[in-house]
Every structure is written in C-alpha cells, then in structure tokens.
Amino acid sequence: AQRVTQPEKLLSVFKGAPVELKCNYSYSGSPELFWYVQYSRQRLQLLLRHISRESIKGFTADLNKGETSFHLKKPFAQEEDSAMYYCALSSNTDKLIFGTGTRLQVFP
Amino acid sequence: EPEVTQTPSHQVTQMGQEVILRCVPISNHLYFYWYRQILGQKVEFLVSFYNNEISEKSEIFDDQFSVERPDGSNFTLKIRSTKLEDSAMYFCASDLRGGQGEQFFGPGTRLTVL
Numbered sequence: 001a002q003r004v005t006q007p008e009k010l011l012s013v014f015k016g017a018p019v020e021l022k023c024n025y026s027y028s029g030s031p032e033l034f035w036y037v038q039y040s041r042q043r044l045q046l047l048l049r050h051i052s053r054e055s056i057k058g059f060t061a062d063l064n065k066g067e068t069s070f071h072l073k074k075p076f077a078q079e080e081d082s083a084m085y086y087c088a089l090s091s092n093t094d095k096l097i098f099g100t101g102t103r104l105q106v107f108p
Numbered sequence: 109e110p111e112v113t114q115t116p117s118h119q120v121t122q123m124g125q126e127v128i129l130r131c132v133p134i135s136n137h138l139y140f141y142w143y144r145q146i147l148g149q150k151v152e153f154l155v156s157f158y159n160n161e162i163s164e165k166s167e168i169f170d171d172q173f174s175v176e177r178p179d180g181s182n183f184t185l186k187i188r189s190t191k192l193e194d195s196a197m198y199f200c201a202s203d204l205r206g207g208q209g210e211q212f213f214g215p216g217t218r219l220t221v222l
Contacts, residue, residue: 043214043216086151093163094141094156094164095156095166096151096211098152100149
C-alpha cells in the first residue's frame with residue numbers, strides 16, 4: 001500500500017534552532033517525493049521535490065531509500081517558516097498521496 | 109503569476125442537495141485534480157482528469173461524484189446528493205505536464221453539509 005507517515009503533528013522550536021520534520025513512506029516502486037507547505041491563510045504550494053536536489057528557503061530533504069524516509073531539514077529556523085508542512089508521494093500515476101502534516105511553530 | 113481559482117470559498121448546503129464546486133485551472137495546464145481534506149485529517153486524492161476524461165479516481169469518488177470541463181477554462185466537481193460526511197475542504201489543482209510535475213493548488217472551497 002502507498003502511504004506517507006508524518007509522526008509529529010506539531011513541532012515547536014525557537015528562532016535559530018535546527019529543524020527536522022520527519023517523513024516516512026511506503027511504496028514498492030521508485031516514488032517521487034515532495035514537500036508542500038501551507039502558510040497561514042495561503043494555499044498549498046510546492047516547497048521542494050527530491051529529484052531537483054535543491055535547497056529552497058534554506059530547507060533541504062534527502063531521499064533515503066534504505067530507511068524509506070524523506071525528512072525535511074533546516075539548520076536555522078526563522079519565524080516566517082511557521083506553517084503547515086505536508087510530505088507527499090507520487091507514484092507512477094499523477095496523484096499525490098499526502099501525509100497528515102506537521103505544524104511547525106517557530107518562536108522568537 | 110497565474111493561479112488556480114476556486115468558487116465559492118464556502119458553500120453551505122442541506123443533506124441530499126446537489127452542489128457544484130468550480131475551479132479555473134492555470135490556462136496552459138493540461139492535468140486537473142480534485143482533492144479533499146476533512147477537518148483534522150489528511151489531504152486525500154479524489155480524481156485526476158486529462159484530455160477530457162478521468163485518468164484515475166479514488167475509492168471516495170463514487171457514483172455521487174462527477175467532474176466536468178464544460179468549456180476551455182472551468183473544471184467542476186459535482187456532488188449529486190450530499191451527505192454529512194462530505195463536509196470538507198475541497199482543493200482543485202492543475203499541472204502542466206502531469207506524471208510527477210508540480211501541482212498548483214487553488215485556495216479551496218469549504219463545503220458544509222447540514
């Protein structure tokens with residue numbers, strides 16, 4: 001079964017602290033993994049995808065096929081990073097399979 | 109920058125009534141999707157649409173649901189006879205390439221079934 005698991009509903013850190021939002025997936029083939037973000041009162045938007053291997057707003061995520069993980073990391077959190085973060089998987093079809101999301105709160 | 113738009117932002121309806129949720133995808137996109145999010149739960153795929161037909165649908169997308177692209181711009185989701193459990197946020201998304209491209213989401217329509 002295709003599944004995405006985000007074990008933390010809420011992650012609270014202080015500004016400048018490192019952040020790691022966990023994501024594990026279950027998929028038998030070669031998935032494409034994404035992180036989507038939803039800032040307060042805004043729409044869901046793509047933050048990054050594993051195939052592009054880029055850093056967006058200081059965030060990175062590495063696909064670990066052995067651990068079936070795609071954790072999102074940032075070395076120094078900023079207040080403007082406070083948002084809802086969703087890990088998503090795309091299989092050999094177009095649909096996205098989302099995790100339950102993690103709310104990141106960054107305190108000043 | 110072009111965006112996906114959705115109307116209405118909030119729809120309240122009585123159980124058993126039909127509702128139509130409207131979406132205007134980004135104009136040059138070819139792949140269209142509906143997702144829903146019940147309060148407190150994950151975003152769930154409903155249906156994908158390409159070349160004027162359904163590409164894939166989930167178990168949720170039963171005979172009560174239908175999608176249509178009536179003209180060159182709108183993409184609609186119809187729920188024929190709403191149930192209480194249809195209350196959710198419904199998101200439309202569009203994609204230029206499909207096949208694991210970037211999906212662009214609309215702001216959502218909150219459907220409340222009384």
